[in-house]
Amino acid sequence: xxxxxxxxxxxxxxxxxxxxxxxxxxxxxxxxxxxxxxxxxxxxxxxxxxxxxxxxxxxxxxxxxxxxxxxxxxxxxxxxxxxxxxxxxxxxxxxxxxxxxxxxxxxxxxxxxxxxxxxxxxxxxxxxxxxxxxxxxxxxxxxxxxxxxxxxxxxxxxxxxxxxxxxxxxxxxxxxxxxxxxxxxxxxxxxxxxxxxxxxxxxxxxxxxxxxxxxxxxxxxxxxxxxxxxxxxxxxxxxxxxxxxxxxxxxxxxxxxxxxxxxxxxxxxxxxxxxxxxxxxxxxxxxxxxxxxxxxxxxxxxxxxxxxxxxxxxxxxxxxxxxxxxxxxxxxxxxxxxxxxxxxxxxxxxxxxxxxxxxxxxxxxxxxxxxxxxxxxxxxxxxxxxxxxxxxxxxxxxxxxxxxxxxxxxxxxxxxxxxxxxxxxxxxxxxxxxxxxxxxxxxxxxxxxxxxxxxxxxxxxxxxxxxxxxxxxxxxxxxxxxxxxxxxxxxxxxx
Amino acid sequence: xxxxxxxxxxxxxxxxxxxxxxxxxxxxxxxxxxxxxxxxxxxxxxxxxxxxxxxxxxxxxxxxxxxxxxxxxxxxxxxxxxxxxxxxxxxxxxxxxxxxxxxxxxxxxxxxxxxxxxxxxxxxxxxxxxxxxxxxxxxxxxxxxxxxxxxxxxxxxxxxxxxxxxxxxxxxxxxxxxxxxxxxxxxxxxxxxxxxxxxxxxxxxxxxxxxxxxxxxxxxxxxxxxxxxxxxxxxxxxxxxxxxxxxxxxxxxxxxxxxxxxxxxxxxxxxxxxxxxxxxxxxxxxxxxxxxxxxxxxxxxxxxxxxxxxxxxxxxxxxxxxxxxxxxxxxxxxxxxxxxxxxxxxxxxxxxxxxxxxxxxxxxxxxxxxxxxxxxxxxxxxxxxxxxxx
Numbered sequence: 001x002x003x004x005x006x007x008x009x010x011x012x013x014x015x016x017x018x019x020x021x022x023x024x025x026x027x028x029x030x031x032x033x034x035x036x037x038x039x040x041x042x043x044x045x046x047x048x049x050x051x052x053x054x055x056x057x058x059x060x061x062x063x064x065x066x067x068x069x070x071x072x073x074x075x076x077x078x079x080x081x082x083x084x085x086x087x088x089x090x091x092x093x094x095x096x097x098x099x100x101x102x103x104x105x106x107x108x109x110x111x112x113x114x115x116x117x118x119x120x121x122x123x124x125x126x127x128x129x130x131x132x133x134x135x136x137x138x139x140x141x142x143x144x145x146x147x148x149x150x151x152x153x154x155x156x157x158x159x160x161x162x163x164x165x166x167x168x169x170x171x172x173x174x175x176x177x178x179x180x181x182x183x184x185x186x187x188x189x190x191x192x193x194x195x196x197x198x199x200x201x202x203x204x205x206x207x208x209x210x211x212x213x214x215x216x217x218x219x220x221x222x223x224x225x226x227x228x229x230x231x232x233x234x235x236x237x238x239x240x241x242x243x244x245x246x247x248x249x250x251x252x253x254x255x256x257x258x259x260x261x262x263x264x265x266x267x268x269x270x271x272x273x274x275x276x277x278x279x280x281x282x283x284x285x286x287x288x289x290x291x292x293x294x295x296x297x298x299x300x301x302x303x304x305x306x307x308x309x310x311x312x313x314x315x316x317x318x319x320x321x322x323x324x325x326x327x328x329x330x331x332x333x334x335x336x337x338x339x340x341x342x343x344x345x346x347x348x349x350x351x352x353x354x355x356x357x358x359x360x361x362x363x364x365x366x367x368x369x370x371x372x373x374x375x376x377x378x379x380x381x382x383x384x385x386x387x388x389x390x391x392x393x394x395x396x397x398x399x400x401x402x403x404x405x406x407x408x409x410x411x412x413x414x415x416x417x418x419x420x421x422x423x424x425x426x427x428x429x430x431x432x433x434x435x436x437x438x439x440x441x442x443x444x445x446x447x448x449x450x451x452x453x454x455x456x457x458x459x460x461x462x463x464x465x466x467x468x469x470x471x472x473x474x475x476x477x478x479x480x481x482x483x484x485x486x487x488x489x490x491x492x493x494x495x
Numbered sequence: 496x497x498x499x500x501x502x503x504x505x506x507x508x509x510x511x512x513x514x515x516x517x518x519x520x521x522x523x524x525x526x527x528x529x530x531x532x533x534x535x536x537x538x539x540x541x542x543x544x545x546x547x548x549x550x551x552x553x554x555x556x557x558x559x560x561x562x563x564x565x566x567x568x569x570x571x572x573x574x575x576x577x578x579x580x581x582x583x584x585x586x587x588x589x590x591x592x593x594x595x596x597x598x599x600x601x602x603x604x605x606x607x608x609x610x611x612x613x614x615x616x617x618x619x620x621x622x623x624x625x626x627x628x629x630x631x632x633x634x635x636x637x638x639x640x641x642x643x644x645x646x647x648x649x650x651x652x653x654x655x656x657x658x659x660x661x662x663x664x665x666x667x668x669x670x671x672x673x674x675x676x677x678x679x680x681x682x683x684x685x686x687x688x689x690x691x692x693x694x695x696x697x698x699x700x701x702x703x704x705x706x707x708x709x710x711x712x713x714x715x716x717x718x719x720x721x722x723x724x725x726x727x728x729x730x731x732x733x734x735x736x737x738x739x740x741x742x743x744x745x746x747x748x749x750x751x752x753x754x755x756x757x758x759x760x761x762x763x764x765x766x767x768x769x770x771x772x773x774x775x776x777x778x779x780x781x782x783x784x785x786x787x788x789x790x791x792x793x794x795x796x797x798x799x800x801x802x803x804x805x806x807x808x809x810x811x812x813x814x815x816x817x818x819x820x821x822x823x824x825x826x827x828x829x830x831x832x833x834x835x836x837x838x839x840x841x842x843x844x845x846x847x848x849x850x851x852x853x854x855x856x857x858x859x860x861x862x863x864x865x866x867x868x869x870x871x872x873x874x875x876x877x878x879x880x881x882x883x884x885x
Contacts, residue, residue, distance in 0.1 A: 353801050363695050366747065402723035462739045465695035468728035469722030476725050480519040 027055035038065035041360035045072025084213035100329035108474035109234025140277035166229035204249035210258025221326030253400035279319030343401035357405035424456030514661025516625035524550025574718035592619030688800030716762035
């Protein structure tokens with residue numbers, strides 16, 4: 001039994017015990033230096049940096065970089081994700097996705113409201129609020145501003161109180177009491193905001209930064225509309241998440257927060273926001289866009305509070321782990337619900353959410369009732385591209401399940417050798433697409449529509465259930481020889 | 496658990512796996528040698544090529560033993576004597592070599608001088624197993640490794656009951672294999688192609704004719720080995736995607752409570768074969784299903800295969816035996832069935848038309864056919880009994 005990690009500090013200690021934390025006492029500037037350090041950590045799999053001294057910020061705040069990044073430790077690539085979700089530290093990507101997918105069939109465990117929380121150790125409200133008092137970094141050279149929120153939990157609720165939505169979306173500091181960010185109408189944040197706007201009211205929001213480590217993963221998970229993330233996370237962890245009432249808005253936010261921002265989102269008050277280096281791995285060439293304003297009415301924080309920071313960009317960063325991995329789980333669940341006998345659904349971390357790999361067993365025809373591989377690929381494409389979780393995915397690869405999609409070497413080999421350049425692929429000419437996909441043309445970004453494809457890498461239909469025989473050590477020799485060679489490996493002189 | 500205990504437990508598991516055909520006796524031999532600190536292990540058992548040592552890879556030592564020295568092996572002789580005289584007493588026991596064959600006798604034997612001392616068989620322990628004949632298990636060391644001790648005897652004694660049960664298991668499965676082999680032989684003799692496949696078209700059995708058809712240029716079907724692992728089986732497949740789909744549907748029907756169905760398959764050069772797919776009768780399924788071939792409850796489908804565009808005419812000998820035709824009448828009957836007219840036959844055989852007509856009357860009478868058309872029907876039916884594609 002793994003002890004619950006009910007706040008960020010417990011998470012940091014758990015990671016420290018696994019060699020996944022690097023304390024940095026040298027003063028570091030918020031102005032690009034911190035972002036560059038986190039980027040380098042991300043790209044080398046170094047431990048998550050915990051910045052104790054910020055050279056250009058006087059307050060007593062700390063910053064945790066790469067809180068959900070990948071690790072270079074052998075066999076522990078996703079240790080930060082596994083630990084955050086209270087799974088064994090060596091749990092692999094597919095097992096994490098299966099665990100999340102399995103929780104979707106369990107009843108929700110809704111959050112409980114507690115009376116007080118450490119985050120209220122310091123509270124500022126009304127005219128006294130000052131966002132510049134927080135350590136807000138400039139993350140990329142080319143960003144349009146300083147981003148306070150990259151890994152926090154945005155809490156909103158529909159006017160009728162029926163749906164409480166937790167999500168992650170970037171938020172840039174405009175001035176002492178204003179933030180701005182992307183509020184896309186097709187996203188749940190935008191849907192709830194529109195419900196308030198339709199009543200002629202701004203939307204109350206809470207932004208909980210530095211929450212218990214599992215929360216960003218449920219915030220990044222593309223659950224269907226009208227499903228409360230808090231309840232689903234409870235089902236995943238097997239315990240209720242503790243929340244606390246906000247001071248200036250009628251919302252409950254995670255009680256574990258290090259920093260809590262409260263206020264209202266005004267869809268009709270547009271300010272310049274962005275650009276920012278994003279999950280696809282690029283800093284957009286666009287100039288600033290006019291986006292809605294979050295007006296802040298309260299700022300609370302723990303003593304010596306820790307702000308988690310994600311420096312989005314080339315993989316593997318938290319967009320790929322905290323958004324991509326739960327998306328894999330959600331898509332796996334939805335595919336199975338749609339009658340597709342998916343063994344795995346996996347967004348390769350290095351694909352920056354541009355690929356989804358679906359694997360099926362050799363007897364997929366008998367399990368699905370679909371006769372031809374192209375028809376199966378079409379059904380998979382229809383199920384994925386029509387779902388919220390799959391809306392961002394533009395390219396899918398369908399393979400037999402002898403291939404482990406989390407093993408990049410295996411995946412590249414299988415895609416290269418099993419994919420006929422002409423036969424069996426399914427093209428979807430005009431479907432909704434996420435505007436932040438890297439290669440989209442301007443017209444596609446504006447229209448929100450693009451083409452998508454399912455690459456059919458299944459064995460030829462003529463073969464039926466026969467699969468290619470792999471010429472590898474693991475596959476190409478009788479089991480007793482493989483076992484014998486493994487057992488005698490050191491006897492041969494190898495170490 | 497101590498290391499030796501763990502190794503013994505693993506070895507027992509390996510023994511049963513080998514006995515059931517799921518594992519390797521060589522693996523057992525390797526484990527026994529490791530546990531006992533031995534160089535060689537011997538368990539001679541019968542198989543398709545006669546008795547051989549299951550526990551060691553075939554090498555010069557094994558070849559020499561099988562070819563000559565088995566006849567003068569004093570330990571084998573002692574085992575045979577013990578088994579014949581006091582089987583119940585000796586079964587499961589293990590003894591040091593010197594307790595089985597007097598040291599002095601052994602060292603002065605031809606067996607030792609010409610064979611054992613060159614092949615790491617100076618020191619021995621023997622354990623008795625067997626069903627109808629002595630099947631001792633022997634472990635041996637060369638002179639350089641020193642003699643075995645009592646603790647080694649106890650180790651081998653621990654394994655002996657399991658070796659005995661594994662030998663019994665192997666024999667029982669061997670009898671089942673024999674029944675299966677008879678079924679296979681009968682199916683191989685049929686004049687039509689026969690295959691038994693599972694619901695995924697994995698071939699559980701294929702007779703000789705069907706195998707030849709699949710390998711031939713006129714085939715619209717083919718077999719292919721499947722991965723991803725070596726030994727994942729062989730599958731039946733069709734050249735055409737559409738026909739592959741039809742075949743899958745019929746096999747799916749036959750393996751899920753339906754009746755299967757019939758279809759044609761066409762090769763790239765236009766040759767056509769008829770295929771009938773039906774549920775495999777349970778007895779047949781059990782016999783053709785190898786015991787290593789998965790879940791015994793898997794439903795199987797029987798596929799009968801016959802090329803259509805090849806006219807099959809019974810052989811003259813067959814007609815003579817069946818209807819009592821003379822040689823000349825049989826040859827005329829074959830020619831007529833091949834499409835020749837009475838005039839053609841007369842010309843071809845260099846006889847008068849009158850003679851041929853007389854032969855035809857005789858043919859119709861002996862075959863109890865009303866007329867030539869009726870006779871051709873009989874011949875077509877007989878054609879189904881004629882082996883093809885040989």
